[in-house]
Amino acid sequence: MSDLTKRTAAELAASMEAGEVTSEQVTRAFVDRIAAVDDKIHAFLHVDAEGALATARRVDADRAAGKDLAPLAGVPIAIKDIVVTKGLPTTAGSKMLESWIPPYDATIVERIRAAGMPILGKTNCDEFAMGSSTEYSAYGNTFNPWDLERIPGGSGGGSSAAVAARMAPLAIGTDTGGSIRQPGAVTGTVGAKPTYGANSRYGLIAFSSSLDTPGPVTRTMLDAAMLHEVICGHDPRDSTSIPQPVPPVVEAARQGLSGDLSGMRLGIIKEFAEEKGAEPGVVAAFEAGVEALAKLGATIEEVSCPHFTYALPAYYLISPSECSSNLARYDSVRYGLRVGDDGQHSLEEVMSATREAGFGPEVKRRIILGTYALSAGYVDQFYGQAQKVRTLITRDFEAAYSKVDALVSPTTPFVAFKFGSRTADPYQMYLADLFTIPSNLSGGPAISVPSGLSDGLPAGFQVMAPTMRDDVAYRVCAALESTQEPRLSDMIPDVV
Amino acid sequence: MSTATLPSYEDATTRYEVVIGLETHVELGTRTKMFCGCSTVFGAEPNTQVCPVCLGLPGSLPVANGAAIEATIRIGLALNCGIAKWCRFARKNYFYPDMPKNFQTSQYDEPLCEDGYVDVDVDGETVRIPIERVHLEEDTGKSLHVGGTGRIQGSSESLVDYNRAGIPLVEIVTRPIVGAGAMAPEVARAYVTELREIVRSLGVSDVRMEQGSLRCDVNTSLNLPGAEWGTRTETKNVNSLRSVERAARSEIPRQASLLDAGERIVQETRHFHEDTGDTTPGRSKETATDYRYFPEPDLAPMAPDPQWVADLKAALPELPRQRRKRLQAQWGLSDHDMASVLNADAVDLIEATIAAGASSESARKWWMGELSRHANDQDLDLAQVPITPAQVAQLQGLIDAGTLNDKLARQVIEGVLAGEGDPEKVANARGLAVVSDTGALTKAVDDAIAANPDVADKVRGGKVAAAGALVGAVMKATKGQADAKTVRELIVQKLS
Numbered sequence: 001m002s003d004l005t006k007r008t009a010a011e012l013a014a015s016m017e018a019g020e021v022t023s024e025q026v027t028r029a030f031v032d033r034i035a036a037v038d039d040k041i042h043a044f045l046h047v048d049a050e051g052a053l054a055t056a057r058r059v060d061a062d063r064a065a066g067k068d069l070a071p072l073a074g075v076p077i078a079i080k081d082i083v084v085t086k087g088l089p090t091t092a093g094s095k096m097l098e099s100w101i102p103p104y105d106a107t108i109v110e111r112i113r114a115a116g117m118p119i120l121g122k123t124n125c126d127e128f129a130m131g132s133s134t135e136y137s138a139y140g141n142t143f144n145p146w147d148l149e150r151i152p153g154g155s156g157g158g159s160s161a162a163v164a165a166r167m168a169p170l171a172i173g174t175d176t177g178g179s180i181r182q183p184g185a186v187t188g189t190v191g192a193k194p195t196y197g198a199n200s201r202y203g204l205i206a207f208s209s210s211l212d213t214p215g216p217v218t219r220t221m222l223d224a225a226m227l228h229e230v231i232c233g234h235d236p237r238d239s240t241s242i243p244q245p246v247p248p249v250v251e252a253a254r255q256g257l258s259g260d261l262s263g264m265r266l267g268i269i270k271e272f273a274e275e276k277g278a279e280p281g282v283v284a285a286f287e288a289g290v291e292a293l294a295k296l297g298a299t300i301e302e303v304s305c306p307h308f309t310y311a312l313p314a315y316y317l318i319s320p321s322e323c324s325s326n327l328a329r330y331d332s333v334r335y336g337l338r339v340g341d342d343g344q345h346s347l348e349e350v351m352s353a354t355r356e357a358g359f360g361p362e363v364k365r366r367i368i369l370g371t372y373a374l375s376a377g378y379v380d381q382f383y384g385q386a387q388k389v390r391t392l393i394t395r396d397f398e399a400a401y402s403k404v405d406a407l408v409s410p411t412t413p414f415v416a417f418k419f420g421s422r423t424a425d426p427y428q429m430y431l432a433d434l435f436t437i438p439s440n441l442s443g444g445p446a447i448s449v450p451s452g453l454s455d456g457l458p459a460g461f462q463v464m465a466p467t468m469r470d471d472v473a474y475r476v477c478a479a480l481e482s483t484q485e486p487r488l489s490d491m492i493p494d495v496v
Numbered sequence: 497m498s499t500a501t502l503p504s505y506e507d508a509t510t511r512y513e514v515v516i517g518l519e520t521h522v523e524l525g526t527r528t529k530m531f532c533g534c535s536t537v538f539g540a541e542p543n544t545q546v547c548p549v550c551l552g553l554p555g556s557l558p559v560a561n562g563a564a565i566e567a568t569i570r571i572g573l574a575l576n577c578g579i580a581k582w583c584r585f586a587r588k589n590y591f592y593p594d595m596p597k598n599f600q601t602s603q604y605d606e607p608l609c610e611d612g613y614v615d616v617d618v619d620g621e622t623v624r625i626p627i628e629r630v631h632l633e634e635d636t637g638k639s640l641h642v643g644g645t646g647r648i649q650g651s652s653e654s655l656v657d658y659n660r661a662g663i664p665l666v667e668i669v670t671r672p673i674v675g676a677g678a679m680a681p682e683v684a685r686a687y688v689t690e691l692r693e694i695v696r697s698l699g700v701s702d703v704r705m706e707q708g709s710l711r712c713d714v715n716t717s718l719n720l721p722g723a724e725w726g727t728r729t730e731t732k733n734v735n736s737l738r739s740v741e742r743a744a745r746s747e748i749p750r751q752a753s754l755l756d757a758g759e760r761i762v763q764e765t766r767h768f769h770e771d772t773g774d775t776t777p778g779r780s781k782e783t784a785t786d787y788r789y790f791p792e793p794d795l796a797p798m799a800p801d802p803q804w805v806a807d808l809k810a811a812l813p814e815l816p817r818q819r820r821k822r823l824q825a826q827w828g829l830s831d832h833d834m835a836s837v838l839n840a841d842a843v844d845l846i847e848a849t850i851a852a853g854a855s856s857e858s859a860r861k862w863w864m865g866e867l868s869r870h871a872n873d874q875d876l877d878l879a880q881v882p883i884t885p886a887q888v889a890q891l892q893g894l895i896d897a898g899t900l901n902d903k904l905a906r907q908v909i910e911g912v913l914a915g916e917g918d919p920e921k922v923a924n925a926r927g928l929a930v931v932s933d934t935g936a937l938t939k940a941v942d943d944a945i946a947a948n949p950d951v952a953d954k955v956r957g958g959k960v961a962a963a964g965a966l967v968g969a970v971m972k973a974t975k976g977q978a979d980a981k982t983v984r985e986l987i988v989q990k991l992s
Contacts, residue, residue, distance in 0.1 A: 102555070103548065238557050238559075329554070331593070376784075
C-alpha cells in the first residue's frame with residue numbers, strides 16, 4: 001500500500017468506496033504521520049487518535065453493512081482549535097480556555113460527525129484567531145513545512161501546516177480577515193473562505209461576529225469543494241446564516257479541472273496592482289497565474305475598486321470593536337481561567353487579574369483598540385466611519401461584478417516570513433491581510449490556491465466572487481490548479 | 497450628609513415643581529427565553545434552565561424569539577406607539593457577573609416602539625402620560641450575596657443563578673411627567689397600575705411585582721417654579737404599586753431639604769426600603785457609564801411587516817380603561833363606587849359572577865362586602881379567596897329563589913370557604929334553608945304572640961312597627977331559617 005497520506009481526500013474516499021482500503025487504515029496512517037512529524041511542525045494542540053479511530057471503525061462497519069454513506073465518510077479531518085468540539089479541549093489558542101472542555105458541538109462539527117469523518121484533533125492558531133503567523137498562540141509556534149524557520153501563516157497556521165505536512169488530508173479553518181487564505185498561500189495549500197452566512201458560525205468561538213467564516217483547508221480544489229458541501233448550508237441556530245441552497249461547488253470544481261474557462265471574465269484590481277508592498281516574486285507568480293487562466297479562455301480586464309485602499313484601516317476598527325465585546329465574557333466567573341481568587345480579592349480584582357494573565361499581547365491590543373473605537377465621543381468617527389467604508393467597499397465589489405465574473409489578486413503580499421520578523425510592528429503583521437480583507441468586509445467568497453514559487457516558497461492566488469457564487473471561485477481556482485504539473489501542494493518538502 | 501431639616505411633603509410640593517419619570521421592566525411570559533429554547537418558568541432549582549446560549553458559552557449564538565417581538569409590538573400598540581419599520585438589537589457592554597456575556601443584548605437608538613401615551617385616571621381627572629419608547633432586551637441572571645446585608649458590599653461570597661438570564665424583558669420608558677405637583681406620586685402609581693392592567697389584558701406577562709416580572713424605577717427631580725429641571729435620582733427596588741407612590745413621596749421632601757440648604761442633588765440610584773419607606777444611596781451616576789453600544793452583529797435586523805402590525809393592532813383586546821368605563825356604565829356605578837371596585841381588584845370577579853347569572857348589584861355586594869372582609873382578615877388578594885364567581889352566582893340564585901336569606905347565605909359562604917363544596921351542597925349538608933313550612937311558622941307565630949301579649953296588643957292597636965319584636969322572636973325560634981318578610985306578613989294578618 002503506497003503512502004496513504006499522499007493521497008487527496010477525494011482519492012481516499014474513492015479507495016474506501018471501492019473497498020481497497022478501510023477508514024481505519026487511512027486514519028491510522030494519518031495518526032502515525034502526526035506522531036512522526038508533529039514534533040517538528042507543532043500543528044496540533046490536541047490529538048484524539050482513539051476518537052478518530054473509533055469513528056473510522058464505525059464507518060467501516062457501516063460501509064460493510066451496505067449503509068448509505070456521505071461522500072467523505074471515513075476521510076479524517078483536523079479542526080482549528082477555535083471551533084468547539086464536544087468532549088474535546090477547545091482553547092482558541094488562549095490560556096484563558098486552557099482547561100475548558102465544551103459541552104456542545106459547533107454546527108459544522110455536527111455536520112462533520114454526521115458525514116462520518118474521523119476528527120484527528122485540534123490545530124494551533126493565533127489566540128482567538130488574531131494574528132497572521134500563529135506566533136500569538138499561547139501554546140507555541142507552528143512551523144512551516146516548507147522552511148521550519150518560517151511562519152505557517154495565521155491565524156490558522158496549524159490547520160494549513162497540518163494539511164501541508166500530510167498530517168491530515170482535510171482541515172477546518174476560520175477566516176475573519178484572511179486566516180484561512182493567507183496560511184494556505186504561505187504553505188502551498190488551498191484555503192477557501194465561503195460566502196459569509198453560507199455556513200454556520202454556531203460553535204465558532206467569536207472573534208469578530210460580522211466577519212468570521214469557517215471554511216475548508218485542503219491540498220486540492222476538489223477536496224475543498226467536497227468539504228465545502230459537508231459544512232455549508234443554512235443553520236437556524238445562526239441568525240446570520242443564509243437560508244439558500246449551497247451552490248454546486250463540487251460540480252464547479254470538476255468543471256474547472258476540465259481546463260476550460262471560455263466565457264469567464266476575470267478582473268484585476270487596479271488598486272492592488274499599484275500596491276508597492278507586494279514582493280516581486282509574489283507578483284510574478286500572480287501574473288503567471290493570470291496568464292495561465294487567459295490561456296484557458298478567460299478574458300482579463302482591469303477594474304477599479306477605489307475604496308479597497310481603506311479596507312485594512314476599516315477592518316482594524318470593526319474587528320477590534322466586535323472583539324472587545326465578544327471577549328468580555330472571559331471573566332473567570334463561569335468557565336476557563338481564574339486568577340487571584342484567594343478570598344483576599346474582590347470580584348472585580350479577580351476578573352481583572354484573570355484577563356491580565358489569560359490574554360496575550362495581540363488580544364489585549366485589539367480589546368483596547370476596540371474599546372476605544374466604541375467609546376462615547378469616538379464611536380461615530382471610528383466604528384461608524386469604518387462601517388461606512390465597509391458599505392463603500394461592498395459597492396466597489398458590486399460595481400466590479402457588473403463587469404466581470406470574478407476578481408483575482410495575489411492572496412498575500414509576501415511569502416512566509418521568518419519568526420519574529422513582524423511581531424515588533426503590528427502594522428507589518430497586519431499587512432499580510434491587505435488583499436484578503438475586502439472580501440471579509442463584503443461577505444463574498446474568496447479562495448486561495450497555490451500559484452507558484454517565489455524563491456522556493458509558495459505564493460497564493462486569490463479568486464473572489466459575488467455573494468453566494470462560491471461556485472465561480474471554485475471553478476476558476478480549479479482551472480488554475482489543472483495547469484500545474486505537478487500540483488504545488490505535491491511539491492511540499494517532506495519534513496521527515 | 498445634609499443636616500438640613502426635612503420640610504413637610506405639602507411644603508415641599510408647594511415650593512418646588514416635581515418632575516417624575518418611570519422606567520418599567522416587564523418580563524414577558526413567553527414559553528422560552530429571548531435568544532434560546534430554555535424554559536422561563538419561575539422558581540426552578542438554580543441553574544437548571546440554562547444552555548450554551550444563555551450561559552454565553554464560547555461559540556454560542558442568539559436567535560431572536562418571535563413571540564417576544566410580537567408581544568413587544570402589541571404592548572407598543574396598546575400604548576399608542578409608532579412601530580419601527582426597521583430596527584436592530586444593540587449590545588450594551590458592561591461587566592457584571594450575573595450577565596453571562598458581559599454585554600446585554602438590548603436596543604439602543606432603534607427601539608421597536610416609540611412615541612406613545614397612556615391615559616390614566618387620578619381623582620376623577622384624566623392625566624396623559626407620554627411614552628418615550630418601548631424596547632426589547634434580555635434579562636440578566638440573579639446574584640445572591642451571602643453574608644453581610646445581602647447586598648454585594650460586605651458580603652462574603654456571591655452565588656449566581658442564570659435561570660433568569662435571557663428571559664425576554666420589555667422596557668417601557670415614559671417621557672418626564674411634569675405639572676402633577678403634589679399629585680406626582682399618585683400619578684406615578686396610577687400609571688404603573690394602568691400599565692400593569694394593560695400588559696395583563698394583552699396576556700403577555702403575569703406582571704407580578706413581588707416575583708419581579710414587573711419592575712419599576714422611579715426617577716424624581718425638583719426645580720423652583722420657572723427654573724430648569726433639577727438633577728434626578730433613580731429609585732430602584734420598588735416592588736409594589738404602593739411602593740411606587742411611597743418612593744416618590746419620600747424622595748420629594750429629601751431633595752427639597754437639600755435644595756433648601758443650598759446643596760446639590762447627587763445624580764445616583766437610590767435603594768427603596770419597603771419597611772421604612774426611605775431610600776438610601778446606591779450607585780453614583782455622576783460619571784455616566786460608557787456602555788459602548790453598537791448594533792448586535794449576531795442578529796438580523798427586525799423589519800416588522802406593516803400589514804402584520806396592522807393586523808396585530810386590529811386584534812388588540814379591549815383595553816382596561818375602555819373596559820372599566822364600559823362596565824361602570826353597565827353596572828351603573830358612581831366614580832367613587834367604581835374606584836372601590838378597582839382598588840379591591842374586583843372587576844374581573846364581579847364580571848365573571850354576572851356572567852354566571854348574578855345581577856351586577858348582588859355580584860358587587862358579595863365581593864365588596866363579605867368576601868372583601870374575608871380577604872382582609874386572612875390577608876389574601878380578593879382573587880385568592882377560595883370561592884369562585886360561579887359559586888357566588890349560585891349562592892345569589894338560592895337567595896333569589898327564596899331558599900336562603902342573607903344571614904343564612906353568610907353561613908353558606910363560611911362553608912364554601914371551608915372547602916365544603918358548592919353553596920347548594922353546603923346549604924343541604926348544614927341544613928340551612930329558609931323555613932317555608934307555614935304550619936311550623938304559624939305555630940312559631942302563635943307562640944310568639946302568646947309569649948308577648950303586650951306587644952301583640954300594641955300591634956292590634958295599630959302600632960304595626962311594634963311587630964318587629966315579634967318577628968325577632970319568631971326568627972330566634974326558627975334559628976334564622978324563616979323568611980323575615982313572610983313572618984311579618986303572618987303576624988300582621990293574625991293581629992288585624
